[in-house]
Amino acid sequence: MDFNLPEDLAALRDAVRRFAAERIRPHTREWDREQHLPDELIAELGQMGLMGIVTPEAYGGAGLGYLANAVVMEELARQDGGLALTVAAHNGLCLAHLNLAASEEQKQRYLPKLTAGEWVGAWGLTEPGCGSDAAALQTRAVRDGGGWRLSGHKMFITNGARAHVFVVMARTDPDKGPKGISAFIVERTDKGFEIGRKEDKLGVRSSDTVPLDFDHVYCGPEDLVGELNQGYVDALRTLERGRIGIGALSIGLARGALEEAIAYAKDRKAFGKALADQQAIQFMLADMATEIETARLLVHDAAQTLDRGEDSRHKASLAKLVASEMATRVGLKAIQIHGGYGYTKDMPVERYMRDAKLCEIGEGSSEVQRILIARNLLGW
Amino acid sequence: MDFRLDDDQRQLREALRDFCDNEIAPKAAKRDETGCFEEGLIPKLGEMGLFGTYIPAEYGGTGLDCVSYAMTVEELSRACGATGILVSAHHSLCVDPILNYGTEPQKHKYLPKLATGEWIGCFSLTEPGSGSDAGAARCTAVEDANGWVINGTKNFVTNGREAHVIVLFAVTDADNPRRRLSAFIVEKDTPGCTLGKLEHKLGIKASSTAELIFENCRVPKDALLGERGKGFHVALGTLDGGRIGVACQALGLSQAALDFAVEYAKTRVQFNQPIGKFQAIQWKLADMATAVAGARLLTYRAAWLKQNKQPYSPEAAMAKLYASEMSNRVTDAAIQVYGGYGYCADYPAERLMRDARITELYEGTSEIQRMVIARRVIDDPAWVAR
Numbered sequence: 001m002d003f004n005l006p007e008d009l010a011a012l013r014d015a016v017r018r019f020a021a022e023r024i025r026p027h028t029r030e031w032d033r034e035q036h037l038p039d040e041l042i043a044e045l046g047q048m049g050l051m052g053i054v055t056p057e058a059y060g061g062a063g064l065g066y067l068a069n070a071v072v073m074e075e076l077a078r079q080d081g082g083l084a085l086t087v088a089a090h091n092g093l094c095l096a097h098l099n100l101a102a103s104e105e106q107k108q109r110y111l112p113k114l115t116a117g118e119w120v121g122a123w124g125l126t127e128p129g130c131g132s133d134a135a136a137l138q139t140r141a142v143r144d145g146g147g148w149r150l151s152g153h154k155m156f157i158t159n160g161a162r163a164h165v166f167v168v169m170a171r172t173d174p175d176k177g178p179k180g181i182s183a184f185i186v187e188r189t190d191k192g193f194e195i196g197r198k199e200d201k202l203g204v205r206s207s208d209t210v211p212l213d214f215d216h217v218y219c220g221p222e223d224l225v226g227e228l229n230q231g232y233v234d235a236l237r238t239l240e241r242g243r244i245g246i247g248a249l250s251i252g253l254a255r256g257a258l259e260e261a262i263a264y265a266k267d268r269k270a271f272g273k274a275l276a277d278q279q280a281i282q283f284m285l286a287d288m289a290t291e292i293e294t295a296r297l298l299v300h301d302a303a304q305t306l307d308r309g310e311d312s313r314h315k316a317s318l319a320k321l322v323a324s325e326m327a328t329r330v331g332l333k334a335i336q337i338h339g340g341y342g343y344t345k346d347m348p349v350e351r352y353m354r355d356a357k358l359c360e361i362g363e364g365s366s367e368v369q370r371i372l373i374a375r376n377l378l379g380w
Numbered sequence: 381m382d383f384r385l386d387d388d389q390r391q392l393r394e395a396l397r398d399f400c401d402n403e404i405a406p407k408a409a410k411r412d413e414t415g416c417f418e419e420g421l422i423p424k425l426g427e428m429g430l431f432g433t434y435i436p437a438e439y440g441g442t443g444l445d446c447v448s449y450a451m452t453v454e455e456l457s458r459a460c461g462a463t464g465i466l467v468s469a470h471h472s473l474c475v476d477p478i479l480n481y482g483t484e485p486q487k488h489k490y491l492p493k494l495a496t497g498e499w500i501g502c503f504s505l506t507e508p509g510s511g512s513d514a515g516a517a518r519c520t521a522v523e524d525a526n527g528w529v530i531n532g533t534k535n536f537v538t539n540g541r542e543a544h545v546i547v548l549f550a551v552t553d554a555d556n557p558r559r560r561l562s563a564f565i566v567e568k569d570t571p572g573c574t575l576g577k578l579e580h581k582l583g584i585k586a587s588s589t590a591e592l593i594f595e596n597c598r599v600p601k602d603a604l605l606g607e608r609g610k611g612f613h614v615a616l617g618t619l620d621g622g623r624i625g626v627a628c629q630a631l632g633l634s635q636a637a638l639d640f641a642v643e644y645a646k647t648r649v650q651f652n653q654p655i656g657k658f659q660a661i662q663w664k665l666a667d668m669a670t671a672v673a674g675a676r677l678l679t680y681r682a683a684w685l686k687q688n689k690q691p692y693s694p695e696a697a698m699a700k701l702y703a704s705e706m707s708n709r710v711t712d713a714a715i716q717v718y719g720g721y722g723y724c725a726d727y728p729a730e731r732l733m734r735d736a737r738i739t740e741l742y743e744g745t746s747e748i749q750r751m752v753i754a755r756r757v758i759d760d761p762a763w764v765a766r
Contacts, residue, residue: 001384001386003685255765259764259765262757262761262764266761279751283747283750286751286753289764290698293698294674294675294678294702295674297674297678298674300381301673304381315673318669318670321666370662371662373665373666374661378642379646
């Protein structure tokens with residue numbers, strides 16, 4: 001039993017923390033306002049090995065585990081939730097799916113550029129008519145010679161505006177429900193593939209979220225990822241990994257909100273003393289810190305379990321559920337500690353709260369997590 | 381980094397679970413009803429080595445580590461909240477300060493009999509006029525040529541009825557605010573030391589919560605535990621560890637509540653289906669499970685830090701705060717899952733809820749825990765990112 005972070009991960013954490021403070025922090029307000037992330041930043045993250053954290057080194061990745069991923073996600077989100085989400089969807093969804101199910105040839109074709117940050121990856125499961133009920137997806141992949149033609153719509157696709165590589169789930173057998181779904185690689189330049197307009201979102205605004213349109217987009221046999229009709233199973237396995245990353249991202253947001261609130265409380269005076277000398281504020285800070293520590297332990301537990309090759313699904317759901325709901329609560333408390341100033345964009349705390357709310361929704365809403373957890377408890 | 385129990389700890393857990401299911405759980409309701417531990421319980425716990433879990437072998441104990449001790453309190457509490465605190469208060473609040481601050485003669489005199497349960501231990505700091513404000517205690521110990529003379533009234537002493545060995549805190553220098561209190565080891569049968577009123581409580585009814593009255597109670601010079609004037613330091617240091625025990629108790633009670641609620645949800649049928657099919661129940665169970673999982677990690681982390689001699693005070697406070705508050709939510713939710721039956725003594729849920737309530741109060745109220753945590757978070761902002 002050992003609750004200390006290993007030295008190499010502590011060093012990684014510190015390096016990303018420094019990078020985030022220097023290169024990300026000064027721009028977060030602008031990026032949130034403009035819904036923008038500079039391409040150069042993605043390239044820098046690539047150079048740091050952060051665009052392929054768990055991808056094996058053979059394909060240009062850092063070859064680290066999910067605990068390392070959690071550490072990195074927390075540090076990135078501490079400064080910018082949208083940037084962290086961009087990295088999370090790239091690593092935790094697109095690359096995760098390819099790592100799990102892609103052929104050697106596909107990996108050689110795509111992973112090196114993805115891990116370098118030269119290409120960004122996206123992952124398309126959700127549709128206008130189905131989010132939580134993902135198994136009911138409608139995008140069709142109809143046989144055409146040796147390949148398929150994809151037609152349909154995807155919705156709320158993170159990184160869609162900047163990605164070159166898309167792993168897309170489509171229905172290859174209309175009669176088999178979840179067992180009739182396959183995964184395909186679609187490239188940005190494919191004919192018939194249209195990337196829609198960026199959503200104007202409450203939070204994680206520096207992350208782009210777009211609809212996708214498929215009008216008979218051709219995918220050859222070399223573009224099928226994994227086995228035919230196994231796409232949904234692989235998608236679920238991908239989500240189980242991705243949700244640990246979202247849990248870690250939530251912790252970063254909450255910690256950012258807390259750190260800002262502590263600094264503000266020590267500085268701001270009212271009734272003759274610092275806010276930090278008022279018990280009500282002290283108790284809020286104590287609760288925020290306790291919730292963050294609890295959530296972090298759950299996220300790290302899930303990550304370690306996955307890294308050991310054990311079944312981490314239950315723990316991943318616990319971690320994501322707790323961390324995301326906690327981050328919204330902590331964000332709201334941080335605004336409250338800042339008082340009126342917390343309600344303005346001059347202070348970063350309102351952004352942390354706005355960013356946190358997404359974490360309760362994406363990669364398996366809190367409702368889905370509760371269903372999964374209860375199912376595990378009841379043995380059904 | 382590895383949050384799992386070691387192999388021998390896992391084996392210990394299995395043995396404990398077995399013992400608790402067979403020997404402790406069956407009489408939990410009876411203990412609550414009668415308000416006392418049945419004859420034979422203490423010797424039985426003693427034979428299992430549960431009164432000396434982390435007393436080193438050289439003093440007659442089982443010589444296990446803090447994580448293993450934490451497990452024993454959790455498992456015992458899962459079976460019976462009152463039994464859990466009997467063992468926890470004995471260890472964390474009496475054995476621990478003697479181990480940490482006692483002289484070798486004191487350790488050799490007290491630890492062997494504490495280890496077997498021949499003597500039970502307790503901790504006496506609180507007074508009618510000073511609970512959270514422990515530093516304002518008024519019980520005095522006046523030194524003379526032959527020892528110390530103790531006068532005053534203490535209350536809310538857990539194990540006060542069963543205990544022979546009392547770790548007591550009294551004022552030895554009223555005018556020195558930083559060195560006001562000293563700690564003493566007092567044997568309960570010392571003339572002048574009387575067991576007073578026993579509290580009738582909402583929960584943990586079998587656990588005695590006693591008044592101790594000291595009237596010209598004379599103890600020898602070597603009854604002093606640690607340095608004169610360092611009593612407050614001894615008390616706080618001891619309570620840091622005691623917090624872990626209470627977190628374990630809360631955890632055990634909550635795990636029991638969760639397990640019972642899940643079983644009931646699978647079997648109770650309403651509207652032609654097990655109630656576990658309704659999302660309202662699923663949501664409760666899921667939230668209970670997340671709360672228990674979080675508390676478990678916080679608690680074992682604190683135990684691990686303590687056993688590895690790393691600083692653990694705010695971590696222990698977080699564990700106690702979170703585990704105690706969640707245990708109240710979880711046990712309350714268990715009653716709700718049981719519906720009307722949850723309100724009846726025939727079913728375990730209501731006793732678990734009543735037992736859980738104390739965990740937010742003793743060994744430092746939730747308010748005190750928040751003060752400890754806030755102090756660290758505010759004075760050392762980098763701590764939250766460590």
